Amino acid sequence: MRRADRLLKIVHFLRSRRRAVTAQTIAEQFEICTRTVYRDIQDLMTSGAPIIGEAGVGYMIDKDYFLPPVTFDVDEIEALGLGISMVRHWTDDGFAQKALSALDKIQAVLPAALQGQLEQITTYSAPNLAPLPWQVSFSDLRDCMRRRRKIAICYSDGTGKESQRQLRPLAVIFCSPVWLLVAWCETREGFRHFRLDRIAKLDILEAGFADEPDKNLAAYKAQDGIPVA
Structure with a gap:
């Protein structure tokens, strides 16, 4: 290197x-x-x-430090284009707009020799023709993760049984066609997965949470056999 x-x-x-x-x-x-x-x-x-x-x-x-524009090779542009396409088709309108904004910025810094590559991308993500309905805001949920705000949800499991949970939201994982919320469940005192389409109600709580070593995303990634809610 x-x-x-x-x-x-x-x-x-x-x-x-x-x-x-x-x-x-x-x-x-x-x-x-x-x-x-x-x-x-x-x-x-x-x-x-x-x-x-x-x-x-x-x-x-300093996290506010931004690097000067960098260039990409053809395969990197293809990968970026696919990622942006997936965000547009499989998240919400707010995040889709951010993806388009990122695409504009990438195109603005590409050298002339690569300007046409974005128009010749051959790898795509198709729109979700049978979307699973959400009643929660994908963007609000992501904001809670960034700001470490606790949430309370009303959740229905696979049998339709409802439960009230208080969570520390950590990540969202796409398992086509399902989005899973990964969280530390304070109600069950453990890591759990929650399908976004089964969350009937989500309230953002005033309480925040700390990045505790045994309850954070790193601990989730290191743990095997994660139970599903």
Whole structure:
């Protein structure tokens, strides 16, 4: 990997992490030695990247920091186009508009040689011809995840039995044609999945929740045999 590419990837790596990342973690991620990490971090800071931290403690970057425009190869453009198509056809109007906005921004920064590639994409997502009706807002739910706001729902299981749940929403997973909400259920004290089409009512609560190690998304991903609500 070229050093310039590695520096760019290190910035992306830091932006994707919520907590400070040690030099050892960065070294393992990019298969380099910690001395190289220290040098790369120093060069990034010198170039203006808002990285805070120090050797032996860890590094974080201001999440408001945006990288200058980057270019994509043909397959990357194809993958981005497919992702945008899926968002448009399988989420809600608000998120679909964000996908179109992202497409406009991508097209604006592409070099002239690649401008036509977006018009020649050959991989698509078809519209959902038999959509499962939702009574909850996909965008509001995502906002609760970002802001770590608890929610209360009225949920019906596969037999039609209703229950009231108080949740910490963590993620949504697309299992065509179903969207699943992944949450820590405070009512059942464990991770659960909830089909969006079976949530009859959703209330956003004033209470927030902390990123507790045993109840967060990382813990969910690490756990096997997740029970389904």
